[in-house]
Amino acid sequence: MSIAGAPLGATWSITASATGSPPLAATSLDSNTITVQAAGGGIAKVAVTQQGNNSPFGAYPYLSSMSVNPGTSSPAGFTVVETTLNDPANGLYTQAAADILSTDTFTVLRADGPFSNTGLVDGPAPFSVTSLYTITAPAGCTAAAPCSFNLTINLSSTVPEPASLTILGSALIGLAWLSRRHKPT
Numbered sequence: 001m002s003i004a005g006a007p008l009g010a011t012w013s014i015t016a017s018a019t020g021s022p023p024l025a026a027t028s029l030d031s032n033t034i035t036v037q038a039a040g041g042g043i044a045k046v047a048v049t050q051q052g053n054n055s056p057f058g059a060y061p062y063l064s065s066m067s068v069n070p071g072t073s074s075p076a077g078f079t080v081v082e083t084t085l086n087d088p089a090n091g092l093y094t095q096a097a098a099d100i101l102s103t104d105t106f107t108v109l110r111a112d113g114p115f116s117n118t119g120l121v122d123g124p125a126p127f128s129v130t131s132l133y134t135i136t137a138p139a140g141c142t143a144a145a146p147c148s149f150n151l152t153i154n155l156s157s158t159v160p161e162p163a164s165l166t167i168l169g170s171a172l173i174g175l176a177w178l179s180r181r182h183k184p185t
Contacts, residue, residue, distance in 0.1 A: 034133060041139035047093040051128040077138030080106040082131065090126040101129075 034046055083103040087094035 036135055036137075038137035041137050043137075044135045046133040046135065047095070047130055049091075049093050049128050049130040051090050051092060052126045053129060054126055077136070079134075079136045081134040081136075082106070083134070085130045085132060087128045087130065088125070090128045092128065093132075094128060094130055095132055099130075 036044065081103060083095075084101040085094055085096070085099040086101050087096070087099050
């Protein structure tokens with residue numbers, strides 16, 4: 001996880017957590033929560049990356065969902081832009097425009113998703129997926145009336161495990177053998 005921006009100093013408080021694989025299934029990345037309290041205007045970027053993903057079975061879709069809960073005293077002008085990026089070179093915190101799978105802007109309390117991103121076709125070579133959150137707090141945030149919000153996002157992709165495919169293949173072969181064995185000659 002990477003946190004950067006200006007000004008952060010003593011006027012911002014940011015906490016974040018994320019879980020990837022393992023323990024989650026391969027290619028799953030859940031950034032459980034990001035909580036921000038700002039006592040001054042500015043922009044912060046929080047990036048969460050999972051490296052070492054692979055897609056031996058071709059293209060598969062990524063689903064993103066996110067909810068934003070701005071504090072009731074937050075003045076107009078705060079935004080959270082969530083961007084999902086894929087880097088076929090398996091980079092850390094990659095933020096190239098060419099790697100964007102999807103993006104969504106939040107300005108009010110709402111939940112969004114799951115929405116489909118561009119499908120990934122990176123093949124068996126390792127690739128990384130990054131969730132980038134660009135958080136803008138307006139100048140109206142003060143120590144007396146801080147801006148605050150909480151957001152969550154879940155990136156998930158279902159990719160069949162090789163063991164599951166082996167079991168399925170074995171079952172199909174067994175059924176074919178049984179049907180052939182019971183045919184009258």
